[in-house]
Amino acid sequence: MDNTTHIEYQDFPPCQMACPILTDAREYVQFIAERRFEEAFASIRKLNPLPRVCGRICMHPCEIACKRGQIEEPISIAALKRFAADGPWADHYKVALPGKSTGYKVAVVGSGPAGLAAAHDLALLGHHVTIFEALPVLGGMLRTGIPAYRLPKDVLDEQIQTILDLGVEVKTGVLIGEDIKLSNLFEHGYKAVFVAIGAHEDRKLGIAGEDEIEGVVSAVSFLRQVNQGENPEIGKKVAVIGGGNTAIDSARATLRLCADAVYIVYRRSRKEMPAEEEEIEEAAHEGIQLFYLTSPLEIIGQDGKVSALKCIKNELGEPDASGRRSPKHVPGSEFAIDVDMVIAAIGQVPDSSLLADELELTERGNRIHLNVPNTLATTLAGVFAGGDAVTGSATAIEAIAAGKKVAISIDCYLREESPPTASRTEVVETKKLPSGVVEKTQKFARCHNISLPIDERLKGFDEVKSVFSEDLAVQEALRCLHCGIGASVSTERCISCLNCVQVCPVGAPATTKMGEINIDRFLCQACGICALECPVQAIDIGLHPRGELGQQIKKAVSMSEDTAVVGFFDYQGSFGPDDVSSLKKQYPGIAPIMVFGLRRVDTSDVLNAFEAGADAVLLAGCPSAREPFAAASSGVTQRMAQAKAVLDVLGLDGRRLQIFDMPERGLVDEEHLTEFMHTIADLGPNPLR
Amino acid sequence: MIIVEPKSFEEIEQMTKGCGRLLVLGCETCSAMCFAGGQRQVAEIASSIRMSKKMSQDQTEVLDDTVARQCELEFLDHVKDKVAACNTVLSLSCGAGVQTMAKMFPDRRILPAVNTKFIGRATKRGEWMEMCMACGDCILERTAGICPVTRCAKGLLNGPCGGATGGICEVSKDQPCVWQEIYHALKRLNMLHYLKQKPQVKDWPVHPDKVVRKDLREVGAT
Amino acid sequence: MSFRESLESGKFLVTAEVGPGKGTDVEHLLKDADIIKNRVDAVNVTDLQSSVMRLGSMAFSHLLTDMGIEPIFQMTGRDRNRLALQSDLLSAWVLGIRNVLALTGDHPTMGDHPHAKPVFDLDSVSLLEMINKLNSGYDMAGNELKGVPEFLPGAVVNPGADNEAALDLQIMKMEKKIEAGAKFFQTQAVYDIDLFEKFIKRVEGFKVPIIGGVILLKSAGMARFMNKNVAGVLVPTPLIKEMTDTKDKVKKSVEIAARIVKRLKNLCQGVHIMALGWEKTIPAVLDQADI
């Protein structure tokens, strides 16, 4: 049997495709938009054992890929993850329990995200996992690298605890390679080993003065001290060299440890800086001065201590093999920065020397060489490796992905099965949206969570960013463009009438020469307009298929006892759970049905409601400023006018059907609603009941 | 295609009063394309009639279905059981479909739910224009692909009547004089001399018209 | 001299027009005809003018022959198919009618029975062809006639087309009509003589007599109405002003008409005066125009 599953780009929205563990961002963002927070959390948690961590520090490749990014700014996918994972509903989530014990013991070396994710998934598969960690604490770089103002220690503790709760054993203070050799682990009964020792050795700056002068430190060891509360000695003026997260974190940490001035020296321009955009902004915001296009030349000492950093300006040359433009010194542009401390943060390599006698390493960078990259197997039978130890310093989510992948490989290895090989179309960039589509799509600004004021921040290591409020989260989630979950055509039903081609606001449906309709799943934004205009109901929308609506209507009418009013409310309005519950309390007769735009409600839906016995139907649409498709609403009025006309002819009275504009805040304007309810009362019950 | 227009619900309601068990039958070719006979319209009309029946204490059922084209006996075959189970069929198809139904089901009342208008095309959303009268003797080669038989109010074949003002037809005040359009088109094609061709007298078809193709192979022949 | 003889003689012709009304009353029409009897070469009888249902053209034409007036029997393709048209022509001949003006006809929507089914089986050109065919002793289907008419077929042309395409089309159609047998043309009302002169220059070569149309301008309002609603008619502003300024409308109207007739004398081979009920004034117009 061929186990190869090939994942095509088309199968996933850009956000999901970009995620190393294929998190279905679209799904949970959608759940949040629908205020189904617990389901949002479940959607995340089923794949990711560290959601609260990722919600805070993930480098979110999903956001870089997000189609919304081409309209104005990407969806705040990571912040929404944090929202979903931090909320009280997360406690209701029933965590998966370990599977039936297999009796196999597996050793995981290193407790960073790779090790933790592997331990989690292996435990669920029924294996007995022991984590060996050299340090006295767990979490790897999550704990010793990333400062608490970005990832509070209690959050990390809580996340690790959920994993340990699965029965994962921990042996801290054990340095594998020294205390126990890898091969010895097998003698201790372990059947497989996962090596995830990370990359903890800072690369040397390679400039004069680095080794001899006091006051030059490596970022990793500096941050480790900071994060373990060891209050390392700090200069008054500090230069951090490098452009990644480590550099920014070192700089921001020194600032919090009361340095007077902190500089970051980076050899390329801001555009090339690998650190997260927002982090760079925050750093500048906090008062850190950034020297771009600047390389350190020499550390100048006085009395054996750092007194200045001699630098030179660069300009960018031709793009190198990696596509990045390599910096070139500008002759004569040397200058010096007055500093008394230099932190080297130009990248880390694995500290794999202890394992060198047992595992093959890469020629450059001391990384662990994989024998079978697809299964993460090393040259030593039964030993697998992943995370930073294999890739060099990368990201937490990539480490988690490695951990998850290795769990499957090890499981197969232990069961002596061949591992599934999933090949994946590497999509580097999301397809480009045609400019017409960008133009026609309404712009909605990205929501930002409130940050701690600067003076509050600099007092210590309190978390800088807050979590989204429910309303803000919903508002942000509503920006999602529903990539790939929009319209699809049943070729069997389609009669090539071309209506969909004409009505689609973004030009997603196209016709072939022979009249077949193809709806471009990338362009489609699931507005549902075409589905209503298709005369033969050949189109359905993946996001809330029409069948669901029909059922909801029947249920809504059947559940009410006295007056039955079916109320269609637009998710895109701005209302909160209170608004919904107070409406329910005040008007128990109104059965609310939430829809993505009134444009999703058809004449026949309304007629069906009356047929089922509804006394009235009300539709409340969001203010047009929030409507993602400018042209979309007018059809609603026309369709409802048609339904009203039928009601009039039937003697049921068209006044039983009404469209409301949602107010700025809330579900429906009180005054108008009262008036409407009076009218209905005057008209009496639907004689069809 | 054949352009049809839905009848008002008032008219349909009148027509279906006391019709007994009813089948609302859509036609998913031309009629559906005109937004008058597809599954979507079937759903709307069926629901409306069901309500109407309930209102007048009429207990009879309303069924619905659609076929690809009601003008083909083969497609109608698929709904014959449903038709048999009903007293009346409300057909959402053009006149040809309604009549094919009537032929296929001589014991059932077949009611039209649409008005059949003409042969035409959609000029823009929700607007259709008559293009061809099916005169049976096409002259478009002489008129630069613009049909005066259909689009000249008087169907003139030898040039305009002289009543156009400002290029607008004296009869259809929202239409250009089609002869002036033909003139411009022929001029563009350098074919104005076509207008001077021998005067035409049209041989009109005999209704009901019939097309018999002798050149086609007979079914079963080898 | 019969109308045909006058036409062939090249003399300046005068024709007028009467339109039967709704109903059987023909008294005053006959009276009007009598007034102009001696001043005109022939009188056109309209065929359900403006698509309004009226007394038929054939019957009234016949009444005129009885009075010794030569009628020009107007026939449109609006209401009859080729069977009826041919049959009516044979009938007309036996009733003494000799001249036929072949027209396409207004559309029924213009008249008082807008939902009447328009026929237009034949248009003006094919109507002329058909008349020719009858004259040659055969019907349209090629069957031989027993007893053959000898109609003088005429046609109309609208010289005042408002754009180049329309004018080109008119002239092309005129040629077609000539080819189909038209022996004379009567035109739509002429007010702008310069424009008419240009038209005449373009059709000079056709060598078919043209009888210029003159409609009595009864008021300024009528002028404005025609400018707006009657294709090819353009009453110049100074004329309208003359009508507004005058106290005696009838006198002015006659004066203007006479002026036009005078000028047309040098441009074409006759005038066709459409008095629209003011038939009584025709003699005065002709007097003033020295005819």
Ligand SMILES: Cc1cc2nc3c(=O)[nH]c(=O)nc-3n(C[C@H](O)[C@H](O)[C@H](O)COP(=O)(O)OP(=O)(O)OC[C@H]3O[C@@H](n4cnc5c(N)ncnc54)[C@H](O)[C@@H]3O)c2cc1C
């Ligand atoms: C300052 C800093 C900031 C960062 N910020 C981000 C960020 O914002 N977002 C992001 O996605 N990524 C960030 N990263 C990178 C991210 O933390 C790493 O990519 C990720 O932690 C790698 O995970 P890992 O499990 O492979 O290794 P690690 O997290 O490094 O864990 C390795 C563990 O193995 C232990 N170990 C090492 N050798 C041995 C041995 N011989 N025996 C036993 N135990 C051993 C180590 O003590 C450590 O606990 C940051 C990194 C740093 C340094």
Ligand code: SF4
């Ligand atoms: S718009 Fe929504 S579905 Fe599309 S990439 Fe962004 S988050 Fe994912």
Ligand code: SF4
């Ligand atoms: S759902 Fe909306 S965006 Fe998608 S194809 Fe249909 S009309 Fe276009």
Ligand code: SF4
């Ligand atoms: S609207 Fe429906 S039937 Fe028409 S082309 Fe599109 S999918 Fe096909």
